[in-house]
Amino acid sequence: MLYFVIRRTAFAAVLLLVISAFTFWIFSALPADPAALTCGKNCRPEVIEANRERLGYDRPILEQYGSYMKGIFAGRDYGEEGASIHCSAPSLGYSYDRHECVTTLIAKTLPVTASLAFGAFVLWMFIGIGLGTMAALKRGRWPDRLATGFSVIGVSLPTFFLGLIFTMVFIIWTGLLPFPQYAGITENPGKWFSSLILPWFVLAIVSAATYVRMTRNGMLEVMNEEFVRLGIAKGLPRRRLIVKYVMRAALIPIVTIAGLDFAFLLGGALVTESIFNLPGLGKLTLAAVVNSDLPILVATTLVAAVFIVVANAVVDVLYGYLDPRVRVK
Amino acid sequence: MTADLILEARQLRKYFPTGASKMLQRPTDVVQAVDDVSFGLRRGSTLAVVGESGCGKSTLGRLLARLIEPTAGTVILDGVDVTAARPKELLALRREIQVVFQDPYACLNPRHSIGQSIGTPIRIQGTMNKTDEKARVRELMALVGLNPEHYNRFPHEFSGGQRQRAGIARALALQPKVIVADEPVSALDVSIQSQILNLMESLQQDFGLSYVFIAHDLAVVRHIADEVAVMYLGKIVETGDTNTVYGSPRHPYTRALLSAVPEPDPKASSRRQRIVLQGDVPSPVNPPSGCRFRTRCPKAQDLCAQVEPPLVDHSGGHLVACHFPD
Amino acid sequence: MTDANTIGSPLLSVRDLQVTFGTREGDVRAVQGVSFDVRAGETVGIVGESGSGKSVTANSLMRLNFGADVKITGQVLLEGRDILAMSEEEVRSIRGRDVAMIFQDPLTALNPFYTVGSQIAEAYEIHHPGTPKKQLREIALDSLAKVGIPEPKKRIDQYPHEFSGGMRQRIVIAIALVNSPKLLIADEPTTALDVTVQAQILELIAAMQSEHGSAVILITHDLGVVAEITRRVMVMYAGKVVESASVDDVFATPTHPYTVGLLRSVKSLETQRHSRLEAIPGTPPSLINLPKGCPFHPRCAHAASLGGRCNADEPALQQIGRSETRCHLDAQTLARLGEVRA
Numbered sequence: 001m002l003y004f005v006i007r008r009t010a011f012a013a014v015l016l017l018v019i020s021a022f023t024f025w026i027f028s029a030l031p032a033d034p035a036a037l038t039c040g041k042n043c044r045p046e047v048i049e050a051n052r053e054r055l056g057y058d059r060p061i062l063e064q065y066g067s068y069m070k071g072i073f074a075g076r077d078y079g080e081e082g083a084s085i086h087c088s089a090p091s092l093g094y095s096y097d098r099h100e101c102v103t104t105l106i107a108k109t110l111p112v113t114a115s116l117a118f119g120a121f122v123l124w125m126f127i128g129i130g131l132g133t134m135a136a137l138k139r140g141r142w143p144d145r146l147a148t149g150f151s152v153i154g155v156s157l158p159t160f161f162l163g164l165i166f167t168m169v170f171i172i173w174t175g176l177l178p179f180p181q182y183a184g185i186t187e188n189p190g191k192w193f194s195s196l197i198l199p200w201f202v203l204a205i206v207s208a209a210t211y212v213r214m215t216r217n218g219m220l221e222v223m224n225e226e227f228v229r230l231g232i233a234k235g236l237p238r239r240r241l242i243v244k245y246v247m248r249a250a251l252i253p254i255v256t257i258a259g260l261d262f263a264f265l266l267g268g269a270l271v272t273e274s275i276f277n278l279p280g281l282g283k284l285t286l287a288a289v290v291n292s293d294l295p296i297l298v299a300t301t302l303v304a305a306v307f308i309v310v311a312n313a314v315v316d317v318l319y320g321y322l323d324p325r326v327r328v329k
Numbered sequence: 330m331t332a333d334l335i336l337e338a339r340q341l342r343k344y345f346p347t348g349a350s351k352m353l354q355r356p357t358d359v360v361q362a363v364d365d366v367s368f369g370l371r372r373g374s375t376l377a378v379v380g381e382s383g384c385g386k387s388t389l390g391r392l393l394a395r396l397i398e399p400t401a402g403t404v405i406l407d408g409v410d411v412t413a414a415r416p417k418e419l420l421a422l423r424r425e426i427q428v429v430f431q432d433p434y435a436c437l438n439p440r441h442s443i444g445q446s447i448g449t450p451i452r453i454q455g456t457m458n459k460t461d462e463k464a465r466v467r468e469l470m471a472l473v474g475l476n477p478e479h480y481n482r483f484p485h486e487f488s489g490g491q492r493q494r495a496g497i498a499r500a501l502a503l504q505p506k507v508i509v510a511d512e513p514v515s516a517l518d519v520s521i522q523s524q525i526l527n528l529m530e531s532l533q534q535d536f537g538l539s540y541v542f543i544a545h546d547l548a549v550v551r552h553i554a555d556e557v558a559v560m561y562l563g564k565i566v567e568t569g570d571t572n573t574v575y576g577s578p579r580h581p582y583t584r585a586l587l588s589a590v591p592e593p594d595p596k597a598s599s600r601r602q603r604i605v606l607q608g609d610v611p612s613p614v615n616p617p618s619g620c621r622f623r624t625r626c627p628k629a630q631d632l633c634a635q636v637e638p639p640l641v642d643h644s645g646g647h648l649v650a651c652h653f654p655d
Numbered sequence: 656m657t658d659a660n661t662i663g664s665p666l667l668s669v670r671d672l673q674v675t676f677g678t679r680e681g682d683v684r685a686v687q688g689v690s691f692d693v694r695a696g697e698t699v700g701i702v703g704e705s706g707s708g709k710s711v712t713a714n715s716l717m718r719l720n721f722g723a724d725v726k727i728t729g730q731v732l733l734e735g736r737d738i739l740a741m742s743e744e745e746v747r748s749i750r751g752r753d754v755a756m757i758f759q760d761p762l763t764a765l766n767p768f769y770t771v772g773s774q775i776a777e778a779y780e781i782h783h784p785g786t787p788k789k790q791l792r793e794i795a796l797d798s799l800a801k802v803g804i805p806e807p808k809k810r811i812d813q814y815p816h817e818f819s820g821g822m823r824q825r826i827v828i829a830i831a832l833v834n835s836p837k838l839l840i841a842d843e844p845t846t847a848l849d850v851t852v853q854a855q856i857l858e859l860i861a862a863m864q865s866e867h868g869s870a871v872i873l874i875t876h877d878l879g880v881v882a883e884i885t886r887r888v889m890v891m892y893a894g895k896v897v898e899s900a901s902v903d904d905v906f907a908t909p910t911h912p913y914t915v916g917l918l919r920s921v922k923s924l925e926t927q928r929h930s931r932l933e934a935i936p937g938t939p940p941s942l943i944n945l946p947k948g949c950p951f952h953p954r955c956a957h958a959a960s961l962g963g964r965c966n967a968d969e970p971a972l973q974q975i976g977r978s979e980t981r982c983h984l985d986a987q988t989l990a991r992l993g994e995v996r997a
Contacts, residue, residue, distance in 0.1 A: 381849035381850060381851060381852075382820070382849050488938050489705075490938060491938075518704035518705055518876065518939075519704060519876060519878075519917065519920055519921060520704065520916060520917060520920045520934060520935040521934075521938070522920070522922075523920040523922075523932040523933060523934035523935075524934040524936075526932055527931060527932055527934060530929065545849065545850065546922075547850065547924065548879075548921075548922040548923050548924055549922050551922065551923075551924055551928065552922050552928060552929070552930070552932065553928075553929070554928075555928075571928060572928065575924065585851060586850060586851060587924065588854075589850045589851045589853065589854040590850055590879065590924055591853070591854075591857070591877065591879025591880045591882065591883045592879055592882060592883075592923060592924065593878040593879045593881075593882050593906065593918070593921050593923050594882055594906055594923070595882040595902045595903050595906055596903070597882075603854060605851075605854050605855055605858060606851050606855075608805075609819045609821055609822065609852070610819070610849075
């Protein structure tokens, strides 16, 4: 097992390296000119050229990449001698548009996204697995049809649509909730909660829809297995049978997929954060796209990739732990 | 052997690498599925290969039909070395040797009509036009006892026995010389088994077919085979004329196998001395040294662990691989 | 409820069991009016081919028939109590304790996510709640040793996929017997196993039976297995019991044409090579559209000799010697039915 973990980690590290190189290269190949963004709208070409040279954008790609990677581990200075800004490690770049170290920006926005992702995750697991289990146990009857109907609708609703509908209903029409304004959970828990509750549900409903179906189908499949029949033949009470036998088997693939979905969400829920005015990674990324702020884009892409790669590795190991058959001897 | 052999296997081996790979190394364990197997099939006769699960008989069947490539050794079909054949030659060779599989439910494409399935080999070979092909398929269906008017029906509309008949019809489509039948009746009910075995025998008579009949059911084999080869962990441990092997088995495994078959006669059953082998079949990954059967053999001695017993002819074609045969 | 411990009354009494499955194509009448008794400690075999209803009958004894649309009628009396009339709670308390089952495929019967020790312990703990963990472990170890698993201390914490097919079947048997049930139902227990392992398992079942004193109902299609360990046999065809006899009688003097056909198509080690095998012509009937009258008549060689009776009336039960059979033929013909055997 240990070999497996070590190998998996090493593989993940190599993968991240490849991803960073690829990301860097792709962004450098974009038509947007990073040097042109350094000095605002009415910029004279000479200034742009000077900036390009000063900031190192005229260096060969490989060298730029090298400096970038070094910056991640050792921090880096941006700007020219005397007027440079130091971003301490891990330095993911410097946004000239906002005049801030990217790492700082990410550090500010990540907790918001994390709050959003985590809450949505808990909600969708409850709703998805709960409804899916109910649907499987009452197959063919109205709870099943209800849950399946919900699943179909939820999958078809785009997040922005649901977000706007919720905003209309809960904030504008009924006034049940205030306009969302995010506050950190330590500063103002009430505000934190009220700003997140709607986006949580928006994300959760859309995701839960898939999990309802997965859970339902997974459980129905397992219920037909011989070992479940043996469990019944042993005289197992119904609840124990469902939890210990059926769910234990059916939930393994679902839990592992959920881990990946969660990691994906950590990279930023662009649409939802924008609609609900949450200052998270998603909103940051969206703004960067609009402004062609390349340093931020490179960084957020990389950060999202890190989450996914790490989640993949964790999920692989977790699967081996949950399913004895998969364990490498 | 001067007999007229339609099919010959010489020192066939098939090894599968397996096991977990540690760190960056390649997998080190090797499953010796078929290890140094040689035999000959006489024209127009039936050779049965029997053994329990893991003995390699199915792998052997696939090697003979060249569905998988041998790790070493040769297969000679009617004088031609099949293993050395190039892909173009292989297509022609496939006409000579066909396969019937065990599971009549899994062997027919559920989306093709029965007629289409049976005609598939003909289409692949490209030897006939559509009309001729249909006619030939109808002819084959009648031959195996299916109603030719059911050409357009689908597999799920047929019973297990009928599907197996279709599988046989398909195997006959190209007029092969040899048919490798891998457990063709195991999945069928007892009364249907007899029908299929009767069919296979009459087809053999009418068309001069030669069969390699792979099975685990010793009673079925007794009935249909002229010669039998008993396999254990990838090796042939005993082979010879069916009457001889069944009447006077000389390898301890063969004896145990025969004594384990439940006899459908309560009086004989209670009288019989049964040899019950201890333990399970060892893993084919790292087979025991020397004689592979020694871990379960009631007669095992030191020599058995050191030296692998060769197949020795004891009398008139009855070969046994044992240091201390009965 | 009568006291069923009086000498002479059977352990299990099945009366007119009928099981019908509703499907889109129509009602599948899997079991139609099966009745039989099993005495304590007896070994009874139920023989039949696919579609005969033997497995459905076995499942009904523990109410293991599932499906959206299942109708079961009749009585299944275990020591006088009707299992079919019990509440869910009561049936659950019987399953695994008074009646236990061994399934056909050991590869899929065990829960892959729990150790074998915990699965055996669970079987005990369900009916003895509150048993301390240490004691449960002892019981599991003991069970493993009794069914012949080598090195039980090491293997008790292993998972099912680490065992071979034969070993897994032993574990399934251990689970079934841990509560010393009065009745053991073995549904094709050796069909998925190699011949040499089959021999071991049959021996084990017989040994365990004498140790626990359980009655055994053995479901199989293999007449050899039946001859090995059963005392009494019921032959089923298309949902009905067509013959019921002692094992010696059923082989020596079968009294139903289907039984005769079955015996003739069985191959044994004594079969002559290349002899023409007897085969029952045709195929078993559809359970949705059963033939009228006797279900076997379309394939029966004797149907012609009885005018139209066979496809008009269902045959009544006849007693021929010590056997019972359902056939329209007269008693004399039936008594000599098997005589034409090779």
